[in-house]
Amino acid sequence: MIALDEDRIMLRDSAREYLTDKSPVSELRRLRDTRDKDGFNRDLWRGMKDMGWTGILIDEANGGSDFGHVGMALVCEEMGRTLAASPFLSTAVMAATALRRGGSEEQKKKWLPAISEAKAIIALAVDEGRKHNPEGTALKAEMSGNAFRLNGDKTFVVDGHVADQIIVAARTEGEPGKKEGISLFLIDAKSPGISIERVVGVDSRNNARIKFENVHAAGTDALGEVGKGYALLENTLNAGRAGISAEMLGVAGESFDRTLAYLKERKQFGKFIGEFQALQHRAAHLFGELELLRSLVLSACVALDKNPAAAGLSVSAAKFKAAEVVKLAVSEAVQMFGGMGMTDEVDIGLFMKRARATQEFLGDAGFHADRFALAQKF
Amino acid sequence: MSLETFRQETREWLAQNCPPAMRKPSRGEPDICWGGRNWKFESDDQKIWLERMAARGWTVPMWPKEYGGGGLSREEEKILREEMRAIGARSPLESFGIWMLGPALLQFGNEAQKKEHLPKIARGEIRWCQGYSEPGAGSDLASLQTKAEDKGDHFLVNGQKIWTSYADKADWIFCLVRTDPAAPKHNGISFVLFDMATPGVSTKPILLISGKSPFCETFFDNVKVPKENLVGNLNEGWTIAKYLLTHERASIGAGGSLAGLRSLPAAAIKAVGRDQNGRLADPFIRNDIIRAEIDGYxxxxxxxxxxxxxKAGQGVGSKSAILKYAGTELNKRRYETFMTIAGSDGLEWESERSEDGTLAREWLRTKANSIEGGTSEVMLGIVAKQILKLPGA
Known part of the structure; x- marks a missing residue:
C-alpha cells in the first residue's frame, strides 16, 4: 500500500480546483434544465485534454501522460464530487485500456492519439439485459468470408449517444454464459444497420440503447483475438470498475461533507442538530466506512498498475464496498437534511440519483460479491 | 546490508535456529509464551526459541539494540515477519511489555528506566500488566480515583483497578494514579510503575462468560512506590495514557483484520461444501462471509x-479510533458467522471433540473487543469530536 506522493497530491488538488471551477454541480443542472443535446459540455472535455486527463492511461508515444490507475482514480473521485458529466470513463478509461492492451498497431496509431487529443469519443457496448453480465453476451457476430455481420441489441451503453466509435462485445461462437467465444469489435458508430436511441437517466447522464442489424465489421475491425476477447474485456471492464468506484468514493465523500456542514449549521430544539449523539455516531460510522472504501479503491488501482490481469479480486472488493458505502452516504445525507433533502433545490438529491446509477454500472454489489467469492474459491 | 542480503541471512538463521516444534501451527492461548518470573515453558523448544530470538533482539525487532532490541528498520522488520510466516514460526514472546509499556518508555521514560526495564521485557524476564480501568472509571477513564500520595521519597498508593489483564500472573504493573485530586480530572493523573510483589498488592480473578479469567480485580492497600518509578512528569500521566490507548486501539483493531487462526471460507467449505458451480452451498452464510472478507481486506x-x-508525514492521529471500531465490530461479526457455520457442534462446551468448547469460548471472548480499550461508542465519539469537529461532541 502507498501514500500519495507529491505528484499525485498535486494532480488531485489541480483536479479539484479545475472541476470546482469549470464543472460545479450547477453545470449538471444547466445540462439537465436546458435539455442539452449531448448531455455534457464539449468545452469541458477539451479542457480535460489540456489538463492531461484524456491520456491518463495512454502511453507517451501515443500522446498520453501515462499517469496510471492511481492517478485516474484521483481524477474520477473529483468528478464524483462535482457530478461532472463527461466521456472520461467510457473513452479515456475503458476504450483507452481496450485499445492499448488489445488493439492492432494500426488501431492504436489511429485511436489512442485521437483519445489523448479529445478528438474521438468511444463507447463500450457490453450489457444486453437489465443486469451487467459480460459472460452472457449474446449479440451475434457471424463470419462471412473475411468479415463479420453483427446482429443483436445492446443497452446501458454509456456515451453511446455521442460516440464516434463503438467497442462492441459480440459472440462469435458458443452459447451465452460462456467466456469462450466472445470477441470485441471496434466499429464506426455511423455504420449502416446501427440505430442508436439516446436514454436520459435518473442521474441526468446519458446512455444509449443500440440496435445492430446486419452491421458489417471487417476482419481488421476486431479488437484483439477473435473468439478470445473475454480476458481483454475483463481488463477493460476492471479499469472502468476501478474508475467508477473512485467516482463513487467522490460522490459519497462529497455528500458526506455537505451533510457534515449541515449538521453544524441547522438548529432544532435550540441546538445544532450535530450536537445530538444519535446523529454524531451515524456520521462517525459513515466516516469510517469512507476510510475503508478509500483504501480499497487505492489498493485496486495499485493492483491494476502492477498487474491488470491479477487485479480482479481487488477491483471487485472495491466496487462491492463502493456500492454499499455510496448507498449509505446518500441515504444518510437525505435523512439528515430532512425535508430539504427531498427538494430539487438542494443538491443532495442529485448525489443520490448519481449514486444509484453508479451502483448499477459495470456490475452491482451482488455481481461483485459473487466474483470476489469465486476468485477465493468459495 | 541490502534488504536482499538481510532476507537471505534471516532465512538461513531461522532455518537453523527455529526448533521444529515452534513451526507447528499455534493453538492460540495455550501455545503463547508470555514469559515472566514464574513462567513455566511448555517445552524446552519454547525456551530455546525465546532465548535464541532474544539474544538477537528479535523479540522486539525494532527497539534499539542498547535496550535489548534488534535495531531493525521497518523494512527489515517486515522481512523478518515474512520469513517467520513462511516457515510457520510462532512468535517467541508476547507481552504487554512489548505491546504497551515498551513503546511508552521509549517515548516518555528516562534513561535509567529504559535501561532497567526494556531489556527485561525483551528477554521475557518480567511480565507486565496494565492498571487503567477502575470500577467507577470505565469509558470515563480520566475520572479514576486510585490515589498516590507524596510521602517524600515514595508515593503511597491506595485504590482499586479492574479488568487488569493477567494481573495474577504479572510481575510488575504500569498504573495510572491520581496525584492531584484538586486539579481538573485530566491534569491530576500520573503514570507509575511498581512490582506486584510489593506489600499491599492483591489480585482476584474475574470469571467471565467464556468460563475463563483473563482479567482480575487488583487492590492496592498502602502500597509504597519509589519516586524514581514515576514515568514522565508528575500530573502529566494522561499524555502517556492517551498515547498508549491510541497504540492499543490500533493493535486491537488490526487484530480484527487478521484472518487469525480461523478462516471463514475454509470453515464453511468444510461444514457445508460447494455446489456444482464451486459456490459455497449455503447462500446465506456465503453472503455473510463475503461481507466479512471484504471488510477484512x-x-x-x-x-x-x-x-x-x-511514514510520509501525512498525519493519521485520531484515525486509529476508526481501526479499533471497525476491527472489533468486524471480529464480532466473524465469530457470529463461525458459530452459525458450526451449528450445534459450536454449542459444545465440555467435550474432547470441541476441545472444551474452544470456538464457543472464543466467540464469547470477542464480545469484549468492542468494550476493552475504549468502547465502540467512545470510538465514534472520538471520531465525531476530533476528526469531524461536531459541536458538543
Missing part, C-alpha cells in the same frame, strides 16, 4: 495505508 488495506501515510 479493507481494514488491512487501511492499516497499511495509515502506516504509509504516517
Amino acid at each position: 479493507a481494514l488491512l488495506a487501511t492499516v497499511e495505508r495509515y502506516k504509509a501515510e504516517a
Whole structure:
C-alpha cells in the first residue's frame, strides 16, 4: 500500500480546483434544465485534454501522460464530487485500456492519439439485459468470408449517444454464459444497420440503447483475438470498475461533507442538530466506512498498475464496498437534511440519483460479491 | 546490508535456529509464551526459541539494540515477519511489555528506566500488566480515583483497578494514579510503575462468560512506590495514557483484520461444501462471509495505508479510533458467522471433540473487543469530536 506522493497530491488538488471551477454541480443542472443535446459540455472535455486527463492511461508515444490507475482514480473521485458529466470513463478509461492492451498497431496509431487529443469519443457496448453480465453476451457476430455481420441489441451503453466509435462485445461462437467465444469489435458508430436511441437517466447522464442489424465489421475491425476477447474485456471492464468506484468514493465523500456542514449549521430544539449523539455516531460510522472504501479503491488501482490481469479480486472488493458505502452516504445525507433533502433545490438529491446509477454500472454489489467469492474459491 | 542480503541471512538463521516444534501451527492461548518470573515453558523448544530470538533482539525487532532490541528498520522488520510466516514460526514472546509499556518508555521514560526495564521485557524476564480501568472509571477513564500520595521519597498508593489483564500472573504493573485530586480530572493523573510483589498488592480473578479469567480485580492497600518509578512528569500521566490507548486501539483493531487462526471460507467449505458451480452451498452464510472478507481486506488495506501515510508525514492521529471500531465490530461479526457455520457442534462446551468448547469460548471472548480499550461508542465519539469537529461532541 502507498501514500500519495507529491505528484499525485498535486494532480488531485489541480483536479479539484479545475472541476470546482469549470464543472460545479450547477453545470449538471444547466445540462439537465436546458435539455442539452449531448448531455455534457464539449468545452469541458477539451479542457480535460489540456489538463492531461484524456491520456491518463495512454502511453507517451501515443500522446498520453501515462499517469496510471492511481492517478485516474484521483481524477474520477473529483468528478464524483462535482457530478461532472463527461466521456472520461467510457473513452479515456475503458476504450483507452481496450485499445492499448488489445488493439492492432494500426488501431492504436489511429485511436489512442485521437483519445489523448479529445478528438474521438468511444463507447463500450457490453450489457444486453437489465443486469451487467459480460459472460452472457449474446449479440451475434457471424463470419462471412473475411468479415463479420453483427446482429443483436445492446443497452446501458454509456456515451453511446455521442460516440464516434463503438467497442462492441459480440459472440462469435458458443452459447451465452460462456467466456469462450466472445470477441470485441471496434466499429464506426455511423455504420449502416446501427440505430442508436439516446436514454436520459435518473442521474441526468446519458446512455444509449443500440440496435445492430446486419452491421458489417471487417476482419481488421476486431479488437484483439477473435473468439478470445473475454480476458481483454475483463481488463477493460476492471479499469472502468476501478474508475467508477473512485467516482463513487467522490460522490459519497462529497455528500458526506455537505451533510457534515449541515449538521453544524441547522438548529432544532435550540441546538445544532450535530450536537445530538444519535446523529454524531451515524456520521462517525459513515466516516469510517469512507476510510475503508478509500483504501480499497487505492489498493485496486495499485493492483491494476502492477498487474491488470491479477487485479480482479481487488477491483471487485472495491466496487462491492463502493456500492454499499455510496448507498449509505446518500441515504444518510437525505435523512439528515430532512425535508430539504427531498427538494430539487438542494443538491443532495442529485448525489443520490448519481449514486444509484453508479451502483448499477459495470456490475452491482451482488455481481461483485459473487466474483470476489469465486476468485477465493468459495 | 541490502534488504536482499538481510532476507537471505534471516532465512538461513531461522532455518537453523527455529526448533521444529515452534513451526507447528499455534493453538492460540495455550501455545503463547508470555514469559515472566514464574513462567513455566511448555517445552524446552519454547525456551530455546525465546532465548535464541532474544539474544538477537528479535523479540522486539525494532527497539534499539542498547535496550535489548534488534535495531531493525521497518523494512527489515517486515522481512523478518515474512520469513517467520513462511516457515510457520510462532512468535517467541508476547507481552504487554512489548505491546504497551515498551513503546511508552521509549517515548516518555528516562534513561535509567529504559535501561532497567526494556531489556527485561525483551528477554521475557518480567511480565507486565496494565492498571487503567477502575470500577467507577470505565469509558470515563480520566475520572479514576486510585490515589498516590507524596510521602517524600515514595508515593503511597491506595485504590482499586479492574479488568487488569493477567494481573495474577504479572510481575510488575504500569498504573495510572491520581496525584492531584484538586486539579481538573485530566491534569491530576500520573503514570507509575511498581512490582506486584510489593506489600499491599492483591489480585482476584474475574470469571467471565467464556468460563475463563483473563482479567482480575487488583487492590492496592498502602502500597509504597519509589519516586524514581514515576514515568514522565508528575500530573502529566494522561499524555502517556492517551498515547498508549491510541497504540492499543490500533493493535486491537488490526487484530480484527487478521484472518487469525480461523478462516471463514475454509470453515464453511468444510461444514457445508460447494455446489456444482464451486459456490459455497449455503447462500446465506456465503453472503455473510463475503461481507466479512471484504471488510477484512479493507481494514488491512487501511492499516497499511495509515502506516504509509504516517511514514510520509501525512498525519493519521485520531484515525486509529476508526481501526479499533471497525476491527472489533468486524471480529464480532466473524465469530457470529463461525458459530452459525458450526451449528450445534459450536454449542459444545465440555467435550474432547470441541476441545472444551474452544470456538464457543472464543466467540464469547470477542464480545469484549468492542468494550476493552475504549468502547465502540467512545470510538465514534472520538471520531465525531476530533476528526469531524461536531459541536458538543
